[in-house]
Amino acid sequence: MNIDSQFSGDTDRSDPRPILIIPYMWIGDFVRNHTVVRVLKERWPNRPVDLLTTSLCAPLVDYMPGVREGIAWDLPRGRLAVARQFALGKLLRERNYGTALVLPRTWKAAIAPALAGIPERVGFVGEFRFGLLNRWRWGEKKLPRFIDKNAALAQPDGAPLPPEWPVPQLRVPAEDIVRWRQANGLGAGAAVALAPGSVGVSKRWTYYPEAARLLVERGLEVWVVGGPGEKGLAQEIVAAGGPGVRDLTGNDLRNGVLAMAAAGVAISNDSGLMHIAAALGTPTMGIFGPTSPYLWAPLNGLAATVVQDKSVLSCQPCQSTICKMNDHRCMRDIAASEVVGIAERVLAETAAKVEN
Numbered sequence: 001m002n003i004d005s006q007f008s009g010d011t012d013r014s015d016p017r018p019i020l021i022i023p024y025m026w027i028g029d030f031v032r033n034h035t036v037v038r039v040l041k042e043r044w045p046n047r048p049v050d051l052l053t054t055s056l057c058a059p060l061v062d063y064m065p066g067v068r069e070g071i072a073w074d075l076p077r078g079r080l081a082v083a084r085q086f087a088l089g090k091l092l093r094e095r096n097y098g099t100a101l102v103l104p105r106t107w108k109a110a111i112a113p114a115l116a117g118i119p120e121r122v123g124f125v126g127e128f129r130f131g132l133l134n135r136w137r138w139g140e141k142k143l144p145r146f147i148d149k150n151a152a153l154a155q156p157d158g159a160p161l162p163p164e165w166p167v168p169q170l171r172v173p174a175e176d177i178v179r180w181r182q183a184n185g186l187g188a189g190a191a192v193a194l195a196p197g198s199v200g201v202s203k204r205w206t207y208y209p210e211a212a213r214l215l216v217e218r219g220l221e222v223w224v225v226g227g228p229g230e231k232g233l234a235q236e237i238v239a240a241g242g243p244g245v246r247d248l249t250g251n252d253l254r255n256g257v258l259a260m261a262a263a264g265v266a267i268s269n270d271s272g273l274m275h276i277a278a279a280l281g282t283p284t285m286g287i288f289g290p291t292s293p294y295l296w297a298p299l300n301g302l303a304a305t306v307v308q309d310k311s312v313l314s315c316q317p318c319q320s321t322i323c324k325m326n327d328h329r330c331m332r333d334i335a336a337s338e339v340v341g342i343a344e345r346v347l348a349e350t351a352a353k354v355e356n
Helices: 027-043 082-094 108-115 146-152 174-183 208-217 228-244 253-262 272-280 326-332 336-355
Strands: 019-022 049-053 069-072 099-102 120-124 135-137 191-195 221-224 245-247 265-269 284-287 304-306
Touching: 019 027, 019 108, 027 049, 027 146, 027 272, 082 108, 099 108, 108 120, 174 253, 191 208, 191 253, 191 272, 208 221, 208 228, 208 336, 221 228, 228 245, 253 272, 265 272, 265 336, 272 284, 284 336, 304 336
Parallel strands: 019 049, 019 099, 049 069, 099 120, 120 135, 191 221, 191 265, 221 245, 265 284, 284 304
Antiparallel strands: none
């Protein structure tokens, strides 16, 4: 999508100074930040774009087209960490940024750009950030979706939202996938990647172990992908599916990126790995219960959006991290056989496209 017409009134398209994005640091949100990068590159093609990142999300930057560099800097969530903020401000000052987009509306997110003296510091009004930001934006609550709030900051003030945003992209070289398969002793055939984790137990579909068993019975290889917090879930899935299931959970997010890039289809809860798989172009099935696909599904689109359709639940979507009503029926009423059947259809459709 070419959104250059949105920016025809800009007077600073020749500005050579780099741009810094201060993003949200949850994995899925970080992936969606790439839409902001793409909007900025349309607006200012010649200005480098950097991302502040945590050490957890840093591997994602290597696969994001249009990003010059990621600045890995871990700040604690529960306290101010004044010395760390001043050190980050000093580092940012040395890099001579002309613009900083502060996507989170917290005052802590705006401290380092202000300490660095970045001339243009853009963000929405919120949390008493007067003096920390100098390019205020209003109307955040009128923007319907998370991506609208973020990407709007990359547009000129007052510009209308485009009909659609550029989708996030993650690109993994084919040779990296081959080496990853070899290093993990995996064959070259299509595999189904399962991502059973999520932030908040209410978003976790119950029947991954049964689905793994059914997939293996159909002759498919199954990989369980996730972080160290999903190790227990992975062990349950391996126990149910047997030798045809591999536990690929671990500490390195890069491993998760490569697994999703190599998979023939990904089945995921509403989680960061769902956004990673979709941005990679892997056919992705997103299982939604307490959250709204309209608000939280990837912009890339999904091979299948799986929701329970057996009954109308008044509590759905509740957006809650813990189920407080109806005994988690929004997820329990999605059968393993249903999900496996959709996965087989997605794999068949993908194979047909390759043949044609």
